Amino acid sequence: MVMDRVAFRELLIRYTSGSATAAERSMIDHWYELLYNNELPSLQQSELDNIEQEMWVFIEKEGNLAEPVVVYRSKRMKRLIYFAAAAVIICLVISGWLVFFNAASTMSYETSRQKDQLAETVNRTTIPxxxxxxxxxxxxxxxxxxxxxxxxxxxxxxxxxxxGSAFFQVAKDATRPFFVYTSEVVTKVLGTSFDVKAFPNDNTIQVQVHTGKVTVYKRKNGAHEQELAKVNATIITPNQQLLFNRQQASFTRSVTALPQVINIPVNKNNIPFAFTDAPATEVLMALQKAYGITIIYDEEQMSHCSFTGAFTNESFFDRINLLCKAIESTYEQTDGQVIITGSTVKD
Structure with a gap:
């Protein structure tokens, strides 16, 4: 990364206009704190010029520390060395900031407990x-x-x-959201039931919802970064789960392995999950309502397909599979939804 005076001034302008990247903002903040030990204020043009001059002098001064011992008589060569040295300083600052940011973007359990002086419970037994x-x-x-x-x-x-791992049954309180903090993930609810699994040595953190709605986002230390994480939060609903991959720092939403019935559907004969020559759309809507899982299908196509049968003790995916075989369709799940495709059977 090579930066001359012009590039540096453009960087300052991007900072004050709010268009700089997070890394660039942190780099400017770092330089400014070294000089003034406070936050960079809103600047008039004359103030920007003065700050630019002082910061650049600082960078060139630091750059001299990395200058070779060899004496160069050429003024042009000396300026090139200054620029190269400044570039080294800039790269080191960025690299150091990235290492610090990645380390500080997550908080350990112990740090959180000590910071807020909270009571602690450790389960050393073999049962919940x-x-x-x-x-x-x-x-x-x-x-x-x-x-x-x-x-x-x-x-x-x-x-x-x-x-570690815990099940939460949270009392509803619209005025006081309930937050569960792990080292890398924040789970926010108003009132619901869910599981969080976040053992330190696991590759993933898992949040699974039983009832209600849960919002999950990455945990950050900096206020600005935390606000950005909240904007990109993921919402999960009953029978959905969210996996956070620690190595990739990414979320994956999916249907839980064994979805549970949350609403028992009753047909016109008051027999749940029993269908006689029913349109496939009726069966799919019953399953969707029973499990709270979104099922996507071609309504026009499925309305011409019929299904006769009764579900008893099958799991959700077994029921979807039986229906798909009956109407010669296939299914897949993605992003916490089930997609039905390829029906060919007609009435």
Missing amino acids: QRINLEDGSYILLEPASTISYAKHFDTDKREVYLE
């Missing part, structure tokens, strides 16, 4: 341990797991910190 919270919520803490929480929640939020 129930923890009752003051707001009426409760937690089933799995073995080898640790959780910390305030005995008295704030008036505007409820926060707990988890290392």
